Amino acid sequence: MFKFTFEDMVITFLQRLLWLVALVAAQMMVFNYVHILGYATPMPYVYLLLLFPLGTQRWTILLWGFCCGLLCDIVSLTTGVGAGAMTVAAFIQPPLLTLLAPKDAVEDMQPSFAAMDFWPYVRYAAVVTFVFTAVYFLLQSFNFFHIVDLAISFLSSWLLTLLICVAIEGVRGGRSSKNIKM
């Protein structure tokens, strides 16, 4: 059983906080203005959930996810939608990561290309972003009257979000070789 010192915990907290602020700021200033063909809107702040390592307490992920979603709701004027979607995604993240992690993974494995290989990571990211985007659009539309438009918005936003998350992970992966760990 691995143990964190208080210093490790503070550093980890500050790193997560930094990621949260950066992702929310990016969402507020950049991604909220992206509406490709009026359908696809990326929401890469879900990337915060992809960062949590194997064995993280579930309440930690739930609270971080909820707070991140709520902050994005506040800056995007979509109160409750992002928070609800992030909470659901945060709820499925631990069992999903346990399921998709390599058999020989260390017990505090940080999800990344290096730790999981490319496609397993993409699969992991795809499921988390899929659940998040699906719940997000369900809560936002709250009906199925325009199901085709809803499906197009959902699929395009999901793929765009996944693409951006993988891209961020790609950029971060290059730096993780320098052993930066969250």
Added chain:
Amino acid sequence: MRSLLDFIVRYYHWLLFIVLEGISLVLLFRFNHYQSSVWLTTANTVVGRVDSWQQQAMRYVNLGVENEELMRRNMVLEYNISQLQQRLTELTHDSSYTELRQAERYDSLRLIPAHITTNSVLRRNNFLTIDRGEQDGVQSEMGVVCGTGIVGIVYMTSAHYAIVMPLLNSRSHISCRLRGTGYFGYLKWDGRHPLYAVLDDIPRHARSHVGDIVETSGFSSVFPSGIFVGKVSAIENSDDGLSYKLRVHLGTDFSRLENVAVVAQQFQPEVRALEERADSLNISE
């Protein structure tokens, strides 16, 4: 309590998830008009449907009580209908001459209406009980009549009830006469058919025919004269051969008797006192 704590510790992430989702949904419905209206509409529909199911279930559960209430109500209505039908029949009945005359006779008397509570026609000495007693002005030896003729004589009274000795009692002797001739005799019941009685002591020179009307003679303080009793259905010789014995078809069907009236004659107490005085002097011997 410990099991509950163990459960919470084990599944705390579920509880936290539910709480956070709850907060998210509250925020969603609180600050988003569209979602709020859809939620309220859906919630109202669901609540309405559940209420409807609950109402249906409760109605089904309460069917027993409602059934009893309906049955009780039905009985009351049935009773009211029978009363009204009876009253309607009385009011729309094409009265015969006898009945009209009977009604005229009754108009001049003080009648105390009463209902029969117990009745019998199968014994040799039958009695009726009526729901009027001394507090209603009923006294013993008062006559009892109904719309179709005489019934009997009050035999015994209490505060609220009275026992009547009807014609269908072997000890009943009522003075009657043939209408139009004035010949009189005593009406008795032979204990056979409840619709027939016997008028004894009609003189042989009296010309009587089948169909003649028998009415009260008025020779006592019990019944006034002229109240319909029945019609002569057969003429026979008496046992000693000195008089006729008339078989009378009674106007009153005792087996269907329900409503009667006690005849209160104005001077009956005075007449009775006089008769008792005469009896005490033995002037008849």
